[in-house]
Amino acid sequence: MPKTGRWIFQNNMSFDIELHNIGCLPVYDGNVLRYERNTSLQVQNGYIASIGSPTSNNSIDCKGKLVTPGFIDSHTHPIFDNNRNEEHQQRLLGETYEEIARNGGGIISSIEGVRNSTADELYNKAFKRMDRFISLGTTTIEAKTGYGLNTDSELKSLEVIKNLDLNHSIDLVPTFMGAHAFPVEYQKNQQGFVNLIIDEMIPAVYEQGIAKYIDVFCEEGYFSVDHARTIIKRGLDYGFIPRIHADEFSNIGASQLAADMGAVSADHLMAIDDRSIQSLVENNVVATLLPGTTFFLNKKTYAPARKLIDYGAIVALATDFNPGSCHIQSIPFIMTLAVMSMSMSIEEAFIAATYNGALALGCENEVGSIEINKKADLVIWEIDTLFDIPYYVTDHPIRHVIKNGQIVFGA
Structure with missing residues (x-):
């Protein structure tokens, strides 16, 4: 169903996109949480294809801000x-x-x-x-x-x-x-x-x-x-x-x-x-x-x-x-x-x-973290780090939400 106003539903958008200029990317593999800094992320067919391998395809500038999994x-x-x-x-x-x-x-x-x-x-x-x-x-x-x-x-x-x-x-x-x-x-x-x-x-x-x-x-x-x-x-x-x-x-x-x-x-x-x-x-x-x-x-x-x-x-x-x-x-x-x-x-x-x-x-092999071959369910924020989330309390400075490699919400 089509969305209006702030909702973005782009039927003509390619699944192949890149998020570049990511300031902070928290990566968790079920054991260790680490932070990739000043990096990029590539999406192919709705899944995370690679991290840190910049290309020029259909790029989204994250403006040095935080990107997390949905x-x-x-x-x-x-x-x-x-x-x-x-x-x-x-x-x-x-x-x-x-x-x-x-x-x-x-x-x-x-x-x-x-x-x-x-x-x-x-x-x-x-x-x-x-x-x-x-x-x-x-x-x-x-x-x-x-x-x-x-x-x-x-x-x-x-x-x-x-x-x-x-x-x-x-x-x-x-x-x-x-x-x-x-x-x-x-x-x-x-x-x-x-x-x-x-x-x-x-x-x-x-x-x-x-x-x-x-x-x-x-x-x-x-x-x-x-x-x-x-x-x-x-x-x-x-x-x-x-x-x-x-x-x-x-x-x-x-x-x-x-x-x-x-x-x-x-x-x-x-x-x-x-x-x-x-x-x-x-x-x-x-x-x-x-x-x-x-x-x-x-x-x-x-x-x-x-x-x-x-x-x-x-x-x-x-x-x-x-x-x-x-x-x-x-x-x-x-x-x-x-x-x-x-x-x-x-x-x-x-x-x-x-x-x-x-x-x-029971879906940890598909979603819940940013890992290669998982769904590209991502949140692009207007904040710098995870620690800013509780700082803003009830404000939610979210710029874009990406689901299966497509932008489904944009501020």
Whole structure:
């Protein structure tokens, strides 16, 4: 679909381009982060072909500034109808997320909108959200369902994700999250809803053939450890890779379950304990931290990023973009929160928002770092170094975003 205004969609642009006069190019190979200075980068057929071999083909002058890989946002909930800004106002007046949910708000309040919307209506709204992600330097996202909570609406949400991936420049990695909350009609029959997920939803999602992952909100007041285990086991039977919302508000054993079940990631982790951290490390489970949610909910306790890193955990950063508990799409702002509130260095935050996010999505061989033969998903900045990103806090001095070797956003 064509873009207007600041959006640049160049059908006639050659895939063969060069970025020259790059002042700082952070290169990470999964082990060591190094900086190439005063260099160039060549793109062929949408992939990085070489670094530091100047040519004269279709050149972009980076004006001595920073160039990074596109961000990987490995935890988002972008398929919804309307936002829940009234809940934000309620929290500002002193109500907690838990109190609002008990009174009919929270996840449940988004269900009616998704169920009553057509796929086209959801697609059109989500498409604009994808534009926003791109403008903020994010080139790949994980996209969850979870606001339909019946079979038809969950399948509809996955179809929307598939069509966004086909038609928008951003890459979307689809996750089925029918186990996001108990809908009103099952509030008094939770086991009945678990049975619906395992007996009807999961087989239908498998037949549809879109979702790669399965996710469960394992938390007090949502899905118990036993419920989550049952759902994940069923998902594994159908080949879905598990990820778990774990230890967000309380520690009921969700992150331990993630380790036991071979989940690719355990997400949130504000209430994780030392034993569970060690289990994540021993089982190579990515710890996906979402400081934007803590900030947006006006909570005081952030996930223990420093302890996780010191224990040897793989830490990723993501936005948790959703209509209620975190309406933030900016990975640069998430990095700022990580260095200011979770004792991460800027380099740790950068790796967590790029390479480790790709690890959490199983696409680290294609995206997440600047390496030869990886996709040319790049951000050209109007700043000099990584250390300027948190310095600018909510300002995002991005000049161009390149996806698959083509300019898809330009300031």
